[in-house]
Structures are given as structure tokens and as C-alpha cells.
Amino acid sequence: MSSQTSPSSIRAPIRIGSSLSTACRNKAIAGVRAAAFWAAVILPLAYVPAAYGAMGFETWSALALIAVHMACVVVGHEHGTSSNDIPSTHA
Structure with a gap:
């Protein structure tokens, strides 16, 4: 008997961590895009006060x-627009 571990068992946590980090990154990107x-x-609602100089708006602001x-x-x-977010119309 050998006490060596197989390469697939060593790489499994790396694959899990990689897929988890990819999923977290995709969720963060989706949140930033939504915001x-x-x-x-x-933001266009703020153009009216800015146009009249109300609420402390100046030219640079x-x-x-x-x-x-x-x-x-x-x-x-x-x-x-992600393909995962658009429901399929095919039955």
C-alpha cells in the first residue's frame, strides 16, 4: 500500500475555491451593474436643481x-442582459 494521494484529490479544493471565487465575483459585478x-x-432628476444652481450646485459640480x-x-x-437572467421562451 502506498500513502500517496491522488492528484485529483489535491486539486479538488482548488477547483472548489476557484469556482466559488468566480461565482462571488460574478455576483459582485452583477450588483455593481445593477446599482x-x-x-x-x-441621476437625471438632479439635472433640474443643477441647472438652476439650487441646492449648492456650482458649475464644476x-x-x-x-x-x-x-x-x-x-x-x-x-x-x-446576461443569458442566465433572460427567461427562455422555448418549451
């Missing part, structure tokens, strides 16, 4: 608002 998408939907909005649009544009 960015909804922020991109809501209005430009920052537009930059943040554009960043949210870019990051959130793929929210909900």
Missing part, C-alpha cells in the same frame, strides 16, 4: 454630475 443602471436612471451619470450609463448598460 449603476438604476443610478443612471435616477454640475459637470461632475454629468460625468458620474455617463460613468453609470457605461457601467450599467449590460444590466439584465
Whole structure:
């Protein structure tokens, strides 16, 4: 009898850890995309006070608002387009 372990039993925890970290990363990315998408939907409501200089908005802060909005649009544009999220219409 040999006390050697098989290579598959040594690699199993690595595979489990790798798949777990991939799943966590995918969930985190989906959460960031969802938050960015909804922020991109809501942020235009802040344009009206920014246009009138209300609530302490200045020129630089209005430009920052537009930059943040554009960043949210870019990051959130793929929210909900994953093939796992779209229900199949085939029976």
C-alpha cells in the first residue's frame, strides 16, 4: 500500500475555491451593474436643481454630475442582459 494521494484529490479544493471565487465575483459585478443602471436612471432628476444652481450646485459640480451619470450609463448598460437572467421562451 502506498500513502500517496491522488492528484485529483489535491486539486479538488482548488477547483472548489476557484469556482466559488468566480461565482462571488460574478455576483459582485452583477450588483455593481445593477446599482449603476438604476443610478443612471435616477441621476437625471438632479439635472433640474443643477441647472438652476439650487441646492449648492456650482458649475464644476454640475459637470461632475454629468460625468458620474455617463460613468453609470457605461457601467450599467449590460444590466439584465446576461443569458442566465433572460427567461427562455422555448418549451
